[in-house]
Structures are given as structure tokens and as C-alpha cells.
Amino acid sequence: MEEEDTRDYGEPCVQCSVVNWGLTDEGRFYCKSCHNVIERTKEVLTSDVVPNTKIQSISRGFRKRKKIDKGWEWYVCEGFQYILKKQAEALQTLGVCPQMKDEILCNFWRRYLQKSKQAYCTTPASYTSKALSISDISTDMDSEPERISIHGLSSFSESDGDLQTESSFGHVSSIGNASARETTSICSGSVDGGSYLLKRKKGNLRMSMPMTLSFCYIALLWLREPVTLSDLLRFVIDGHIPYLNAFQYFPEEMKLYGVDLKIFRVESWPVYEDVHNKMSELAAFLDLPCFPAITDSCFLHPNILCIKYLMEANLPDELHNWTCRVVKKINVGETDFLTLDPVNKSARKVKYDVLAAAIIIVVLKLLFLLDDQYEWLNANFAGKRNQKNKEGCLWFDFKKWYKIIKKSVDVEQKKLDEERARCLWKCEKPLFYSAKEKSVVLKKRQMVVNLQRQFGALSGSMQVAEKQSPSSFQLNWAEENTDGNCFHGHILEGVLQEKGNSLTTMNTKYWLCTVKLCNEKICGQLTHYKESDFPQSYQFVLNLFSFLLRVPASLIHEEVCLIEHKLFKKKLHRK
């Protein structure tokens, strides 16, 4: 408080000629070094708040400290910039191509700032004061707009640690907030936190924590990195990428409180669909050109992802032949289909991982029907045959596969559930809404830490479960395993038959998950998945992939329905 009130009075003290003013209890100025009380009082300063301050505080820039214990004046977008930087760094340590941070993500971010009129533009948006006329500020901003081009900007690395050197932010910061600060800064640490949540202009994308992941994902997609969205989210939840309490990486002087909490505090994990939708919105918002083509040699191509998921689900390699056939039949392997093109609004933004999983499920349905009868009959047959014929390739036995997968998924699921229940959400740097709450919150934090120490000692295992190194695979079925739990090499004899030159399925029937898709606009979704309506085997397979991708089963089910409708398009239309 004191600093704020006295900083504008720069006269040296008459007694010791030092400029170090403090306020007495009565609001009078005194010299902190020689304790000389002078005539000036706080009241004199009140006139300072009226019109002229605006200009004054703009010129003051934003390096100045707002209040001694409140740190710098900072803006919400800066906070997100910090978080994005940390996330990009984490991704780099995970092995993502080093271009990602400084070239791709950074430029996307700049473009976002520009498009959302937060920086790099002639008329930056001010969140609070419509009243502020543009002419007031435009003088400062002239030099900026020309600088914007995707590759022509300084990178995150260059601006490391010291955001304030970027002049553009300096301009952003002070606009129109001199008046606003008096009101909003009381309830937020950032300058524009209060107004940030209030409203957004139509077509403007507001940053949020899930949005940071959309940014990461869009950058990964641009680079065609072998990371799916479900992988990305899994790494986030497992703590390999900063997300929860990401604000703790802010510099000490960036104080976070009040409304900022609503923006930066994370109390839920990111939701796949949410991040995905935001990503496609973002791609359109940034007005990006067509993304680099996803060809059949890319990781995200269904043919390759299918291999990965077949391995992870411990299914025979031979099934890959069939997934490829399905992919070809419904044209989801085409570059046009797979490549993200923000301009093409009607094109569905492909969920690569979900698509691949759904293709595998469709193939399983083609081969094994999954109607709770055919697959078991077939399994009995294969089982008996395997017992008789010990040499040669084993036939794929659905029952045995089910038993083994079920067991290990159950174990993993239990582990995962426990792991989730153990999740610690709070960090050492506690958050509080207001200074009033501060002492209570700090006390509580201290209490929690003390008690955690006490019970931690009682639980014996003080060792923090060491972070598992991230892997794209959650289940591992090594071929070398001698326990015979690996099905990769099993053959599909018994479900396939030769017809002419090619193999066809022995099974001649198929059932559709749904005959009619709903209208997304009316229903809100294309399909409605109710577990009990479907055969147990189908549920099991769905849940298996739901576990592997950590997405709701209904999402995969929807994709399965879509594929089926493409696959049986002709037959359905003939009806």
C-alpha cells in the first residue's frame, strides 16, 4: 500500500536528501532513513487518480511494481505464455523435435495474440474500458504491426525469463487499465484478470488451461510428431507435462490471486473432446494454412496407429491386413481426409487415435461378430485345435485372449484408480483470493504439510512413487515372453477362409451398432451409447480401448458407428 502511495513523490528529503518515503499512521509522509515527517499527506495524492493518471501510468510502463507484496503488473496472456513455454520445454525433453517450441508453438501463440487483438496490432482490444478512445493510445502502437509474420519473430527462448523486454507486451499492458486497475486489481493479481472472464467478443477465442494443450497439440500436429492427443493428455495427467499448478513456474513477482485463480487453477483433468474441439476452433481462428499432409508413412495414419494399438491390445499381427482393408474401403487413409485444413470447415477434424481404435473394433466385429455367441464358439474350436496341434502357429483363441487381457486390464485399472485417488492437487505455493485470506490459507497449507509429513511417516513408504518414464505403450506384450500370453504371432485360421485368390471371413453376418445416426445439432451427439444395449464382448473391447486411450467408451462407440455407416453405406442406402 505504502509504496503505491508514495512512489510518485520523488522529492529528496530536506534533511538527508534521500528519496525513501513512507506513510505514518495518520497518512503523513516521513523519510524512512532519517524519520523526518514532512507536511505532505496522502490525501494530496487523491487528485492523482483523475483523468491524467491514464497517460501517466502508460508511460510508466509495466516494470514498476504495483504494490510491494503484489509484485509486478502482469497480464493474463503473459501467464499463459509462461505455461506454454514450460509445456513446450517438457515436450522437448520427451523427445519432440526442437523446432516445436521456438518456431511452431511460439508463432502460433504470436498469431493468436494478434488475432485476438492482444498484441501485435494497431488496435489492441481492451477488456474493460470501451470508453477509452483508440486515438489515446494509437501513438504508442504504430511501430508494431509490420513485424508480424509467422517466422519473423523472436522466439520464446530469446524472451526467456524476461517477458518485459518485449516492447509489444509493454504496450498491451498499460492500455486503458489505469482506471480499471483501481477497481479490478483489488480482486486479481494480474491487471486484466477481472475483465478477462467477463466477456469475449464474438469469434474471439479466450485462453484457458485446456487451451494451452490445444496449442501444444496443434503444434505437434503441424510437425506430424508421433504423439496422439490421447498420449498428450496421458502425459499431462501423469505429470510429464506441466498443467496442474502450472502457475508455480511463474516468476516470484507475478502474484496470482482473486479472479486469476479461476483462470489458472486446475481442478479437473483436460477432457479429450474439449481439447480436440478447441484445437479445431483454434486452427480456424488462427487462420492457418493447410497442415502438412498426413501420408501413409506418418505415425498418425490409421494404418500405422492400428499396428500400435493391435500390439498394445495383444491382438494378432494378421489383423493388420484387415484394418488396412477397412481403411482402404472407407477412404479414411486418404491424405485429404486425414490432413487438417482449417479452411475446410465442413471437414471433420479427425481424431486419429480414436479412429484407429474404432477400425480395430470394426475388424473384430467383422471377424468374430462379437455377439456373445459366435466368438465363443469359434474360441472353443480354436482352443481344442491348439491343444491337439502343439506344433506350428497357434490359432487365435478369443476366449484365452479375453481372459488374459481382462486380468491385466483389471489390475492396471485398479492401479490407475488408486493412482488417481492419490493425486495431490495442491502445490507448495498456495492460492488465495484476497490478502485477507492469505494468512488463513497459508496456515492451512502449513497444517496440511505438517500432517502430510506425520501420516507420511506412518505410511512407512516415504518414498514418492518415482515418476514412471513416459511411454506410448501402457500394456506390454513382449514376444519373448515365454508364458504364452502374447498373441501377436497367432494366426486367424478358423475365422478366415480362402475364396478365390483372397481370404474372406468365415463369418458371413454383421450387426450394426446403430441403424441411424442422430443429428449432432439436435441431439448434441451422433450416437447414444448405453452399455446394457450391447453384447458383453463388444463392451469389453470398447472398454479395453477406452482404457488404453483414456477416453470415454461412448467416444469410441461413436467412431465405430461412423465407420460402419461408411462401410455399409451402399447396403444401407439400398434399403
Place this chain on the structure above:
Amino acid sequence: MDSFVEQLKRGTEEEFTEESAWDGSVVNTTSSSLPAIYLPLLPRYLRHPTTRGRKATEFQETKKACLNYIQDALLQHQWQRAAEFMTNYLETLENTSAEKRMAAPEVIWRIGTEILCHHSKSSIEEFNYFAERMKNLGVKRYLKVCLEHVFHLLCNGLIDDAYQNLSLAEGWRYGEQTAAQDKELKLIQAYKGLLDYYNWDKKRKAMLELDGNFADSVEQEMHSFFRQAAVNLKEIIKIPGVWDPFVKCYVDLLEFYEDYDEVRQVLSEYAYNSKFPPNPNAHVYYYQFLKRQGESKKTLMSVLKILHEIVPSHELMLEYNAMLQKSKKRKNHRLGLEIIFTLLDFAGWKEHVKAWSCLAKQIKQILENSSKHLDWVTEEWNSRKDWWPAFHFSHYLAKRNWQENESLACEKALVAGILLGKDCKYFKYVSHQGCKAKKEKFRTMKKFVKKHSSTHLRASGVLDSCTPL
């Protein structure tokens, strides 16, 4: 925000016009006497059901799951595992939901206490540390936590520590909270009084052992303990409630200083004040005090009468019965019989020799006394004849009683013989066994029963046939 509201408004307006047009047509076709139904407005965003309601945050959900794991672990006595999850659950104190945040300290306190009470690595120091933390956690529960802490210390024999804690808690002041926790404060004081009494009792014993030399100073200390204890105990006893330990100690103190009037007043208040919850012990204490004071039989009996109404199976009922028998009034004899019958209705008395012998004696007396009051027996028996044979007089019980307790079997056989006749299983078995053992008393018993077996007819059969008349 504005645009959203506008959109909503537009939506509802459209809705409205559609609705009214529809209404008009309906009114035209149906009888106009029926008022048109006005459907509620259906905003556009509610037109299709959405699955995206307001969900609890994952923070809340994981904490809930964590709590479930803790509870499972507690149920299975996996204290270590419980402590492990507890470490992760503690964050709930910082819950963002105010409601949950308020509830958290109590949950933490209770679970933490449970773990610390049972965990093998736990110690009294750990517990003290935890209790201190809990006291700091919320002023609303301060005194409750203090009390529980004291109980734990007492259970571990740390009486001095407990006393110290009670003294601290007694002096706790926290604005309005002190008044809000008035009841807890009273309890704290009462327990402090109890410990004062304990110290007083120790001094009293010490004084009795010392002869003269230091007795004076010890006596001084003892008196000061007495004063402290008496003040606090007296306070708590004034509040309606069940305060048996406090009352006993208080009475003991007062009796030592021979303040009998006060004792009488306290105990009668404790027993008879209708604001207090019904408490058999209150009557017992009062009765015992009166007995010590050598009060008249009449007074004693009036106390026991009320006790009989509350707890007909109380052990003092035998004493009551004996008093009634000694009385000269017939009414009292009748009541005595009723009491002993009621007593034997309770399974706890099934094998009580004295109770059975009382009953046998009383019935015998009535029969020998020219059966003048046989109707008393009949009356009592009528309500029991359906179930007593199976409850008391089965063949199995005869065998078992005979094996375990001959005199019990003998008393019971006499009663059975009279009430059920000489053919009843119990009597037959016991008398047969008795005669085999050639015991004199069985022969006399048999004779007595045979002589009065006619009364059995009157007691059950004849009276039964009389009832229609």
C-alpha cells in the same frame, strides 16, 4: 454476456408466438369452458437433454475416491494403507468448495484419530502432535478435540498430562466460540473435577496410612482437591443428563465430609427430576444411600418400587421381594409374588437358584396357608402358562439343570410340579433322578406335590373352564 441474453430473449419470443398460435387453434376446437394450458417456456438450450450437467471437479472426485480407500483400509484394519491414503486426502482441507472445506476438519480428525489409535508405529507423542494440530484447525471443535485428547491420555494412564490438558482447555477463551461450546466446557470442567476427586482419593488413602507426622499437610491438600472437585462436579450434575461417574464421586466426597443433606438432595434430584433422562442407576444410588443412612423400610421400598417399574429384572428386586415378604400387609405379599414371577421372565435369571427358591418358598407358603391366595398364583400363571413350560420346564433343561446344579433343579421341579402337575416332564425327570440318588428331600418334595396336585387342576384347568361363566 449481452448477446447471450439477447439470443435467449429472442428464443423465448419465438417460442411464445408459436405457442399462442397453437393455443388459439385448440381453443377453437374444444369447449371454451376449459381454460387453455399454458406450457412453461422452453429455452432453446434446454431443448435437447444434455449429458453435460454441472459435474463435480475431478479434485472433489479424487478426494472422494481417496476417502473411500481410507474407509476400506480402516474396515480391514490396514492402518498403514489408511495412513498412506490419508497423506493424499489431507488436501481436502484446502477444498475449494466451502461446504466441503467446512466439513473436512472433522473428517480428518476422526480418521486421523482412528489411524493413530491403532497404527503400530504410532505413539502417544504422535497422538499429542496430531491433537494439537486438530485443536488449531478449527475453533469450532476446539473443546471436543480437547476432550477426546484427554480421554486418549487417560486410556494410556497419563493422568497428569490429562489434568494439564483439562486445565488448559478450561481456560480457553475465544470470543463467541467460548459461549457456543458451553456444554463442552462444562464437560471439561466435570472431568477435571473427576481427576480432582481421583487425587483427593489418593490423598485420603495416603492420610490413612500416615500417622500424624505429615497428615496435616496431606489433609490440607486433600481439602483443596475436595473443594475443586466439588465445585465442578456440582455444576455438571445440575444439567439434565446421565452423569453416573460424576454423581458417584460427588456423593463419595460429600459423605466423607458428612454433608448428608446435600447428598440426599442431589440424589433425589438426580433420580426424580423429570427433566433428567430415565436412569435406573439414579434410583440405585439413592436406594443405596438411604440404606446406608438406615432409613425406614417404607422409604426404601418406595424407591425400589419405582426401580421395579423401570427395570423389572434389576438384581435389587430380590432384595425388594424379601422386604415385601417380611411386611405384614397382604398387598405386599401379592406384589412380592408378582415381582418374583416377573423376574423369572428374564433369561438372565433363568438359572438363579435364589430366585427360584424364593418363588418355590412363596408358592409353598400360599399352599400351606390353606390355599387362600391361590388365585394370586393362578393369575400370574395364566399369562405364562403358554411359554414358561418351554422356556423353563423342558426335558432338556431338566437334564441340564440336574447335571449342573442339583439345588436349582430341585427348586424348579417343585415349582413345575405345582404349576404343571406331577406329570410334567421337568418334575418327572428330576424327581426320578432324585429318587434314584435316594435323597430325602426329593421324597418330601414328591409327597408335597402329590398332595397339592389337585391344586394344579384348580390353578389351570378348573379355572379355565370357569372363565366362560
